[in-house]
Amino acid sequence: xxxxxxxxxxxxxxxxxxxxxxxxxxxxxxxxxxxxxxxxxxxxxxxxxxxxxxxxxxxxxxxxxxxxxxxxxxxxxxxxxxxxxxxxxxxxxxxxxxxxxxxxxxxxxxxxxxxxxxxxxxxxxxxxxxxxxxxxxxxxxxxxxxxxxxxxxxxxxxxxxxxxxxxxxxxxxxxxxxxxxxxxxxxxxxxxxxxxxxxxxxxxxxxxxxxxxxx
Amino acid sequence: xxxxxxxxxxxxxxxxxxxxxxxxxxxxxxxxxxxxxxxxxxxxxxxxxxxxxxxxxxxxxxxxxxxxxxxxxxxxxxxxxxxxxxxxxxxxxxxxxxxxxxxxxxxxxxxxxxxxxxxxxxxxxxxxxxxxxxxxxxxxxxxxxxxxxxxxxxxxxxxxxxxxxxxxxxxxxxxxxxxxxxxxxxxxxxxxxxxxxxxxxxxxxxxxxxxxxxx
Numbered sequence: 001x002x003x004x005x006x007x008x009x010x011x012x013x014x015x016x017x018x019x020x021x022x023x024x025x026x027x028x029x030x031x032x033x034x035x036x037x038x039x040x041x042x043x044x045x046x047x048x049x050x051x052x053x054x055x056x057x058x059x060x061x062x063x064x065x066x067x068x069x070x071x072x073x074x075x076x077x078x079x080x081x082x083x084x085x086x087x088x089x090x091x092x093x094x095x096x097x098x099x100x101x102x103x104x105x106x107x108x109x110x111x112x113x114x115x116x117x118x119x120x121x122x123x124x125x126x127x128x129x130x131x132x133x134x135x136x137x138x139x140x141x142x143x144x145x146x147x148x149x150x151x152x153x154x155x156x157x158x159x160x161x162x163x164x165x166x167x168x169x170x171x172x173x174x175x176x177x178x179x180x181x182x183x184x185x186x187x188x189x190x191x192x193x194x195x196x197x198x199x200x201x202x203x204x205x206x207x208x209x210x211x212x213x214x215x
Numbered sequence: 216x217x218x219x220x221x222x223x224x225x226x227x228x229x230x231x232x233x234x235x236x237x238x239x240x241x242x243x244x245x246x247x248x249x250x251x252x253x254x255x256x257x258x259x260x261x262x263x264x265x266x267x268x269x270x271x272x273x274x275x276x277x278x279x280x281x282x283x284x285x286x287x288x289x290x291x292x293x294x295x296x297x298x299x300x301x302x303x304x305x306x307x308x309x310x311x312x313x314x315x316x317x318x319x320x321x322x323x324x325x326x327x328x329x330x331x332x333x334x335x336x337x338x339x340x341x342x343x344x345x346x347x348x349x350x351x352x353x354x355x356x357x358x359x360x361x362x363x364x365x366x367x368x369x370x371x372x373x374x375x376x377x378x379x380x381x382x383x384x385x386x387x388x389x390x391x392x393x394x395x396x397x398x399x400x401x402x403x404x405x406x407x408x409x410x411x412x413x414x415x416x417x418x419x420x421x422x423x424x425x426x427x428x429x430x
Contacts, residue, residue: 009257009260034302035300035316037252037263037300039254039261039262039263039296041259042224044293044294045224045294045296045324046254046256046261046294047254047296047324048252048254048263048296048297050298050300050318050320052315052316069228079259079260081262081263082263083252083265085252087249087250089407090347094354094355095354095356095361096339096343096350096354096357096361097358097361097364097365099343099350099354100267101267103250105265107264109260124311128311128314131314132314135307136311138395139314139395140309140393140395141311142310143312146312149312168412168414169412171414176416179416179419180353180419181409181411181415181419181421182411182412182414183409183410183415183421184409184410185406185407185409185410185425185428186406186408186409187249187404187405188404188407189402189403189404189405190405191305191400191401191402192304192402192403193401194396194398194400194401195383195398195399195400195401196397196398197383197384197386197398197399198383199386199391200397200398201394205396206396206398213400215402
């Protein structure tokens with residue numbers, strides 16, 4: 001796994017102070033996110049689609065329908081970009097110009113590879129463990145038909161960039177004296193109370209491992 | 216503004232039951248989101264980047280640095296895709312295969328146009344009003360130098376698709392009898408207590424319009 005921002009096309013020219021070259025940042029952002037946006041090009045038209053994903057070491061896995069246009073196109077090994085963004089807050093500066101958002105984002109460049117066999121089964125567990133920790137031990141695993149209907153793709157973390165925007169607004173000195181509030185309004189995600197499926201048999205309770213999910 | 220999913224490349228072939236052709240859904244999802252992911256292609260390499268955005272009628276506005284590679288490339292009128300995704304919950308089915316997420320997403324296809332003059336000033340207010348409601352009346356507006364450093368792009372809502380995945384898991388009948396919990400774990404965003412900028416003069420309080428921001 002290479003450090004973020006080590007190639008010319010992933011090096012931040014503008015606002016280089018937001019770039020991180022730290023593998024730990026790369027991993028932490030990917031591990032904190034539930035959804036990524038991935039691009040596939042058809043002719044000259046790009047399509048950006050949300051996908052569930054998970055990281056296993058220096059590799060990302062995504063899964064989808066074997067019949068999906070996006071997945072079959074990505075499976076051919078075309079160049080792609082997968083981006084993850086976590087919004088942390090609104091930065092309320094005295095000026096409109098300096099107002100912005102705090103965020104952590106990762107951009108991964110590369111090509112996808114179709115995952116089969118033992119790696120596929122392991123990848124499905126990695127994705128389940130990331131999105132629904134503890135669920136793999138209790139859920140019914142894919143049967144042969146479901147396995148065929150599912151495509152798993154791997155995207156190695158060989159080329160990436162990380163940007164982290166954090167902290168208070170950076171107003172110009174003249175603006176600081178304005179009698180106007182400035183600061184950050186934090187933005188956080190939370191899980192709500194689990195909602196039983198309507199067809200849940202009486203007496204089946206929400207398991208502890210689900211109650212422990214936190215964001 | 217055209218209904219979502221009215222062209223061949225925005226029509227949902229797989230899972231058409233998730234597609235919405237309702238303009239009200241398109242508008243509501245865009246208006247509820249703070250960040251979008253937009254693609255720009257450089258050679259054969261796509262880049263997917265997070266951008267703040269806002270809707271004004273049948274048009275989206277994004278803004279960024281006039282020197283940004285992404286923005287200067289988009290300004291040439293290349294085909295692009297802007298996608299917005301709101302995650303609403305984790306769908307915990309009895310089977311791994313049926314487990315998924317509830318989400319609302321919009322994909323917009325088109326080309327960007329550089330916005331200048333009066334429309335640019337109005338667009339900056341539209342973006343500010345969307346992200347920081349009420350702030351425009353209090354913040355210092357862009358001066359000439361800041362205006363030059365900012366590029367505003369418009370993307371018309373002529374071609375889009377909307378997908379909405381909601382509700383409980385859809386397990387196969389045989390799985391429903393398993394003694395395993397199933398349901399949805401909702402996911403919501405919240406604003407936290409505003410954090411004063413360290414250089415805030417004593418006695419400047421958080422304004423009411425900011426305290427009223429809700430997600």
